[in-house]
Amino acid sequence: MKKIIVVGSNGLLGQxxxxxxxxxxxxxxxxxxxxxxxxNNSNFTYYDVDITDKKSLLNIIDVIKPDYxxxxxxxxxxxxxxxHQQECDAVNVEAVDTLIEASKKHNIHLVHISTDFVFDxxxxxxxxxDATNPLNYYGLSKLKSxxxxxxxxxxxxxLRTILVFGYVPELKQQNILLWLLDKMQxxxxxxxxxxxLRTPTYVEDLAKACLSAIKTQAKGIYNISGSDxxxxxxxxxxxxxxxxxxxxxxxAIPTSQLNQPAIRPKITGxxxxxxxxxxxFSPLSFTDALEEIKSKISQHNVDNFC
Ligand SMILES: NC(=O)c1ccc[n+]([C@@H]2O[C@H](COP(=O)([O-])OP(=O)(O)OC[C@H]3O[C@@H](n4cnc5c(N)ncnc54)[C@H](OP(=O)(O)O)[C@@H]3O)[C@@H](O)[C@H]2O)c1
Numbered sequence: 090m091k092k093i094i095v096v097g098s099n100g101l102l103g104q105x106x107x108x109x110x111x112x113x114x115x116x117x118x119x120x121x122x123x124x125x126x127x128x129n130n131s132n133f134t135y136y137d138v139d140i141t142d143k144k145s146l147l148n149i150i151d152v153i154k155p156d157y158x159x160x161x162x163x164x165x166x167x168x169x170x171x172x173h174q175q176e177c178d179a180v181n182v183e184a185v186d187t188l189i190e191a192s193k194k195h196n197i198h199l200v201h202i203s204t205d206f207v208f209d210x211x212x213x214x215x216x217x218x219d220a221t222n223p224l225n226y227y228g229l230s231k232l233k234s235x236x237x238x239x240x241x242x243x244x245x246x247x248l249r250t251i252l253v254f255g256y257v258p259e260l261k262q263q264n265i266l267l268w269l270l271d272k273m274q275x276x277x278x279x280x281x282x283x284x285x286l287r288t289p290t291y292v293e294d295l296a297k298a299c300l301s302a303i304k305t306q307a308k309g310i311y312n313i314s315g316s317d318x319x320x321x322x323x324x325x326x327x328x329x330x331x332x333x334x335x336x337x338x339x340x341a342i343p344t345s346q347l348n349q350p351a352i353r354p355k356i357t358g359x360x361x362x363x364x365x366x367x368x369x370f371s372p373l374s375f376t377d378a379l380e381e382i383k384s385k386i387s388q389h390n391v392d393n394f395c
Pocket of ligand 1: 253
């Protein structure tokens with residue numbers, strides 16, 4: 090049976106992947122730091138590792154000798170990256186270099202995740218081949234990670250994605266949806282920017298794209314996002330409507346009224362035609378994804394967060 094490692098298995102994509110991979114298809118290994126937060130699933134072997142510890146990471150991969158690695162680990166907080174650039178590089182760039190080294194040694198197909206923040210947001214509807222120009226350090230670190238692959242001979246797929254949202258019960262980091270639901274539940278008035286546009290990505294669609302990249306051995310860069318282009322104000326209104334919260338408590342503001350350490354690109358969004366063709370990628374609409382998440386949340390009791 091082929092072996093697969095999910096790196097960053099405690100995050101939103103990592104946990105979703107672990108829950109999506111069929112144990113009859115692959116022997117599953119999960120790498121993350123600290124305790125395993127995905128304790129409702131026993132289909133995998135868990136390793137506690139900080140991926141910036143190069144020696145330990147290489148040792149574990151040497152022992153497992155996987156056929157595939159999916160790297161779902163990253164420092165994803167954009168403002169934190171701006172003020173902690175060394176830490177951001179250690180995870181988002183140097184650890185990726187370690188994974189490339191191991192992939193070369195063991196002939197592994199490596200799937201890596203990048204971001205729309207490699208673009209400056211002046212154009213929108215980006216194709217894989219459009220010129221990059223990151224505006225913030227997070228975007229730059231991800232671009233640096235992409236550039237590492239240009240110098241290698243390994244088999245790899247880079248999936249660029251946008252504003253990933255979804256639900257798993259035991260998460261340390263909030264995503265946009267869980268952040269909004271938390272505020273809405275507490276009846277906190279919200280101010281949301283109406284001049285930043287994105288095509289948000291449902292994490293289940295992203296997980297399917299990762300597995301499709303492995304099955305097809307698709308090489309190079311692919312755009313993975315939803316098809317609905319929304320500003321943050323429109324997005325939060327759709328969340329309020331689906332989850333029956335008061336839309337009137339949300340007001341629209343321009344980005345100029347926010348004082349964030351990292352500059353955000355204005356309009357991103359992807360042209361996903363290449364992924365539709367090569368990866369059979371077929372994302373849910375934003376509202377259908379919200380309905381699916383609503384039903385998942387209603388079925389779950391959080392009981393064992395670590
Ligand atoms: N979220 C978005 O909107 C978005 C947008 C574009 C691209 N992406 C990319 O999509 C991928 C998946 O992101 P996500 O949304 O699943 O993010 P996430 O929930 O923040 O997950 C990232 C995981 O990486 C882990 N990690 C960070 N540093 C580590 C280290 N030194 N050793 C081991 N694990 C470490 C984190 O561990 P802890 O839980 O212990 O902190 C976390 O579980 C990332 O490559 C991200 O850059 C995300």
